[in-house]
Every structure is written in structure tokens, then in C-alpha cells.
Amino acid sequence: MNKYFPALCVLATALALQTCAMAQDMQTKPMRLIVPFPPGGGNDILGRAVAQHLSQVRGQQIIVDNRGGAGGLIGAELAAHAAPDGYTIFLASIGNLAFTPALHAKLPYDPIKDFAPVTRLATSAFLLVVNPSVAAKSVKELIALAKAKPGSLNYASAGQGSSLHLTAEIFKLATGTELVHVAYKGSSPALTDLIAGQVQIMFGTMPATLPQAKSGKLRALGVSSLKRATAAPDVPTIAEAGVAGFEVLNWYGITLPAGTPQPIVRKLNQDLLTALATPAMIEAFNTQGNEVAGGSPAEFAAFIKSENIKYAKVVKAANIRAE
Numbered sequence: 001m002n003k004y005f006p007a008l009c010v011l012a013t014a015l016a017l018q019t020c021a022m023a024q025d026m027q028t029k030p031m032r033l034i035v036p037f038p039p040g041g042g043n044d045i046l047g048r049a050v051a052q053h054l055s056q057v058r059g060q061q062i063i064v065d066n067r068g069g070a071g072g073l074i075g076a077e078l079a080a081h082a083a084p085d086g087y088t089i090f091l092a093s094i095g096n097l098a099f100t101p102a103l104h105a106k107l108p109y110d111p112i113k114d115f116a117p118v119t120r121l122a123t124s125a126f127l128l129v130v131n132p133s134v135a136a137k138s139v140k141e142l143i144a145l146a147k148a149k150p151g152s153l154n155y156a157s158a159g160q161g162s163s164l165h166l167t168a169e170i171f172k173l174a175t176g177t178e179l180v181h182v183a184y185k186g187s188s189p190a191l192t193d194l195i196a197g198q199v200q201i202m203f204g205t206m207p208a209t210l211p212q213a214k215s216g217k218l219r220a221l222g223v224s225s226l227k228r229a230t231a232a233p234d235v236p237t238i239a240e241a242g243v244a245g246f247e248v249l250n251w252y253g254i255t256l257p258a259g260t261p262q263p264i265v266r267k268l269n270q271d272l273l274t275a276l277a278t279p280a281m282i283e284a285f286n287t288q289g290n291e292v293a294g295g296s297p298a299e300f301a302a303f304i305k306s307e308n309i310k311y312a313k314v315v316k317a318a319n320i321r322a323e
Helices: 005-024 042-058 070-080 094-103 139-148 163-175 187-196 206-214 262-276 279-287 297-318
Strands: 031-035 062-066 088-093 115-130 154-157 180-183 201-205 219-223 249-257 291-294
Touching (some): 031 070, 042 088, 042 115, 042 206, 042 262, 070 094, 115 262, 163 201, 163 297
Antiparallel strands (some): 115 219
16 A cells, blocks of 8 residues: 555545535625626626525625626626635626627637536526517517618617627527617616617516516517516517527526535535525516526536537527627
């Protein structure tokens, strides 16, 4: 037997105990949840719900840190390069871990290598909404109006390369319409201008746009899922309206910086799954138009990889370019 074996065993045991202690002592100081968009939008609404309910499960303060700008790039880069100590978690989404990598050959972070996936939080359809002044009460009427007056209708997004931008571009390609893109620094200011009539159309997240549609400030024309959304059963799918096979699903998840010790990743996964199973969290998500997802770190990692492959193909086929 190697003469160093007993010493190595002692060292390995000490390191294991130290790592486990790290996972158990996470409540000693507040955690930070980076939300890569400004306050008020769909990402922020969901992120704050997660922070509230996860905080209750862990008995630990969780501070929401909004870092908007560049379609989520700024917040994603900050999260990717944070210390891998478990105190900084990131609200990942289809935008920053799937759409944006498909659009940019070079990023300040790697969507696969720089993050430790924890779990997928929720999925939801995007809601196609218009200002009430638009003379279209259905998806078919909107398509007809856009084709009759090419380039006369503007659509808002949360920024160049954002999930809202890409969804609208996919819609344009699927319908053969010409809509003018107006990029904002986040979905909240975009929504504000849409309600004010400065722009006419928007693909929005359910949490941000559904309440505005229900109040009559906006008109909901369709959802981007193949099945009608539970939160908006009266709103037809875009596929139902004649755009065969149209489906773009929004998703959110929680990641840690790559290199975070696995006991910490597993403990956070367990705590998030506990929070996601509570009636209060389910109600909060459903109210916002989201459906609880969940799953293991390995499942979320595999999902992120598949989304990268999927949207790289979409961007290439649609010839979508980032500015």
C-alpha cells in the first residue's frame, strides 16, 4: 500500500467535510439573485417570486440584483464570472443561454462551460399583443394588415437579440410579413410604449403582458405554444390561426457559476424543488402565465445544450443577424 494513502484519505475526508459544511452554512449571509433585466418585466416578476419562496425554504435573505442592458448580456456575464461560492445565483432564460449564443459568434461568457445548471424553473408561451388602436382583432387580421401595408407596423422588443426580438422575427419569417423592429432596454419600457401607442405590436412574456391584456390596455391575439395556455384559455394559439407548427416557448432556470462545489449545487436544487412544489409558488407562477418545470441539474444541463443546437439552426435558417 502506498505510504501516502492514509494521509490522502484524511485530506480527502477533510475536504469533503469542508465542502459539506459550505453547503450547510449557506444561511450565514444573504444570497444574490442576478436578474439580467430591469425591474418590472417578466424576468423580474418571476425572479422576485423565486427569491421570496426560496428565501422561506432556506431561511436566508435573497437579494434581487437587476442588471439590465444588452439584451441580458451584462447580467449573464456578471453571473458567469461571479465567485463559485454559492452566494450568487442567476436567473437564466432562453434569451441569455439559447437565443443570444445563437446570434453571437463571440460572447463574454460560454453558455455551457461558464454555468453550473441547477434546475429549470418554468416554461410559458409568449403572448402576441397589440395596442387597441391596431385594426386587427385576430392573428389572421394582423397578418393581412401587415401584408397590405408592408413596413407600416412597428413591434417592440426587450432589446436586439432578446427572446422577444427573436420570437417576432420567427413570426415574420413564418408569415412572410414586414414588421419594423424597435429595440428597448428591457421589456418594461417596451411595454410602456406599447400601451401608450408609440409602437403597435409586441411578443411579450405572460407575466408582463397578460395582466395588461386582461385590463383592456392591450389586445391579446395569440399565444406562441402549440396548446392554449392555462392562464389564457380564451386566447387561440398562433398555430390555430393558420401559422402551422408555430411554437416558441419561453423558459427560465437557475444556474450557479461553473466550479461551484457539487454539494452546494445539489442542496440548492433540493431547496428550489421544495419551493416549486409549494402551493404558493405554483399559484404565483400560474398567475403569471408560467407552468412549473423542475428537474435535476443534469437534466437542465442537457436541456440547455439542446436549446443551443435548436436555435443555432433557427438563426442560420432565418438568416437573423445581431447588430
